[in-house]
Amino acid sequence: MTSHAARVLAAEEAALRELPMPPWAFGVLALAAFGLLLLVLWTFRGTAQRHTPPTEHNDHHSTDLAHAHGGTMHDKGQH
Secondary structure, eight states: OHHHHHHHHHHHHHHOOOOOHHHHHHHHHHHHHHHHHHHHHHHTTTTHHSSGGGGGOOOOOOHHHHHHSSSSSGGGOOO
């Protein structure tokens, strides 16, 4: 019986693989990848607004009248 247990343990040890890097490095690698993706996303901010004609801009925070009444252009005449 002990030889059977020894064979099972030896088979389990043979099946284990070492990680290619320390466990903390996986977290650092993931944070770096997400940071790179955030940088790519940040470079394209405002692109849609730049490529629309000036007559179609959705600039709803630009009027002084809307700010004076505590709202935006979306709530025209609904006070």
